[in-house]
Amino acid sequence: MSTAEFSMIEMIKEKRLGHAHSPERMAAFVQKLVAGELPDYQVAAWLMATVFQGMTLDETTELTRLVAHSGEVLDLSTIPGPCVDKHSTGGVGDKVTLVFAPLLAVCGATVAKLSGRGLGHTGGTIDKLEAIPGFNTSLTDEQFLQQLRDHRVAVAGQTKDLAPADGILYALRDVTNTVESIPLIAVSVLSKKIAAGADAILLDVKAGSGAFMPTVESAKELSRVMLEVGDRLGKKVICVVTGMDQPLGHEVGHANEVAEAIATLKGEGPADLTDLCIHLGGLLLAASGVTRTAAEGEVRLKAAIADGSALQKFREMIVAQGGDPAVVDDPTLMPQPKFRIPVPARASGYVQRLDALTVGGAGKLLGAGRMTKGEAIDLAVGIHLSKKEGDRVEAGEPLGFLLANDEAKAAAAAEVLQQAYTIGAAQPTLEPLVKAVLGPESLVGAR
Numbered sequence: 001m002s003t004a005e006f007s008m009i010e011m012i013k014e015k016r017l018g019h020a021h022s023p024e025r026m027a028a029f030v031q032k033l034v035a036g037e038l039p040d041y042q043v044a045a046w047l048m049a050t051v052f053q054g055m056t057l058d059e060t061t062e063l064t065r066l067v068a069h070s071g072e073v074l075d076l077s078t079i080p081g082p083c084v085d086k087h088s089t090g091g092v093g094d095k096v097t098l099v100f101a102p103l104l105a106v107c108g109a110t111v112a113k114l115s116g117r118g119l120g121h122t123g124g125t126i127d128k129l130e131a132i133p134g135f136n137t138s139l140t141d142e143q144f145l146q147q148l149r150d151h152r153v154a155v156a157g158q159t160k161d162l163a164p165a166d167g168i169l170y171a172l173r174d175v176t177n178t179v180e181s182i183p184l185i186a187v188s189v190l191s192k193k194i195a196a197g198a199d200a201i202l203l204d205v206k207a208g209s210g211a212f213m214p215t216v217e218s219a220k221e222l223s224r225v226m227l228e229v230g231d232r233l234g235k236k237v238i239c240v241v242t243g244m245d246q247p248l249g250h251e252v253g254h255a256n257e258v259a260e261a262i263a264t265l266k267g268e269g270p271a272d273l274t275d276l277c278i279h280l281g282g283l284l285l286a287a288s289g290v291t292r293t294a295a296e297g298e299v300r301l302k303a304a305i306a307d308g309s310a311l312q313k314f315r316e317m318i319v320a321q322g323g324d325p326a327v328v329d330d331p332t333l334m335p336q337p338k339f340r341i342p343v344p345a346r347a348s349g350y351v352q353r354l355d356a357l358t359v360g361g362a363g364k365l366l367g368a369g370r371m372t373k374g375e376a377i378d379l380a381v382g383i384h385l386s387k388k389e390g391d392r393v394e395a396g397e398p399l400g401f402l403l404a405n406d407e408a409k410a411a412a413a414a415e416v417l418q419q420a421y422t423i424g425a426a427q428p429t430l431e432p433l434v435k436a437v438l439g440p441e442s443l444v445g446a447r
């Protein structure tokens with residue numbers, strides 16, 4: 001099918017009726033999408049039809065390939081390697097990449113990472129990095145490659161050079177409630193990973209209320225699709241299913257999440273975030289052959305935090321991407337909120353549940369998420385969670401603080417944050433964060 005013969009109306013109808021698209025129709029779609037020839041309302045209608053009707057594995061694989069090739073697909077063969085990449089399917093308070101990228105880069109891997117902006121109720125690494133004054137997330141392919149040669153780490157967003165079709169679909173999915181679809185997530189995640197060119201890819205597949213996959217079983221299903229598509233497209237992929245019932249760490253937002261990542265690189269971060277970074281990092285160091293086992297990788301990663309080299313690498317990455325490295329010593333140089341408003345507990349007891357989706361919703365009410373495409377978000381606002389699951393709290397004590405710039409929005413968010421907490425007499429038993437590791441034995445075996 002040529003682009004002249006292509007009809008978006010027919011494509012929407014085909015998917016609405018539950019039929020599979022031909023590779024030729026999908027190729028024409030991606031070409032027209034990137035050329036800016038498709039109106040948002042038609043693309044949004046197709047996205048919604050896809051959420052309801054799904055895609056076959058063949059369609060998912062072909063669309064992933066097309067979206068990856070909608071810009072440059074980087075050839076990292078001349079970059080000192082092994083080149084690795086990591087991606088999360090999205091969560092609340094998930095700032096793992098900010099810690100993980102510099103950490104892996106000082107431990108013998110080269111980290112070539114394309115990230116996204118906020119999606120639905122979840123935050124995005126690219127928005128978070130933009131809280132650092134001057135930080136450029138929009139690198140050309142040449143800039144991306146040069147930075148890898150010079151610094152062994154680069155974190156950038158989709159651009160007109162790199163996975164542009166994902167950039168367009170992603171921005172629309174964010175504001176049309178069309179994120180929760182296994183094939184659309186697989187296409188979005190893997191197309192970026194293929195465009196960025198890494199040899200070994202670790203996917204952190206989140207499961208729980210704050211994730212797009214609500215259960216471990218559905219997260220495993222998404223993992224199986226991504227493993228199969230990755231394999232068909234010649235990529236080494238590992239999927240780690242991790243819990244996202246409560247937010248990761250204590251900070252949800254943008255500037256405050258970067259500050260928490262910096263604290264983690266200094267060895268002063270919360271245990272859940274630190275442990276997850278070390279665990280995922282160990283697996284990827286072993287899968288990419290940097291270390292013999294994940295346990296050996298973990299020792300190396302912990303040493304890089306303890307001796308300050310990971311923090312130094314983060315500073316170096318900020319400078320390379322035009323940002324102000326002084327934020328590492330003084331995080332208040334990032335956008336700060338006018339108000340820090342405590343949200344007091346209404347009862348004494350233990351936090352039995354802290355619902356990540358509801359916390360994400362409170363963050364959006366404060367202005368930390370987009371309601372319409374391209375909307376500016378407020379990088380200063382967010383939530384500090386003083387109490388997390390398992391913690392004891394007395395009535396009147398703060399459950400957390402709203403970091404706000406608008407008192408009316410804060411009043412609405414305070415009510416929502418109250419609803420995120422369930423407080424009861426019994427101390428809950430906390431579940432381990434890592435639920436499953438899936439992938440070929442050759443990659444996940446060295447544990």
Ligand code: URA
Pocket residue numbers: 088089090115116119179184185186188189192
């Ligand atoms: N991360 C992505 O890049 N895309 C998704 O669809 C979900 C998470």
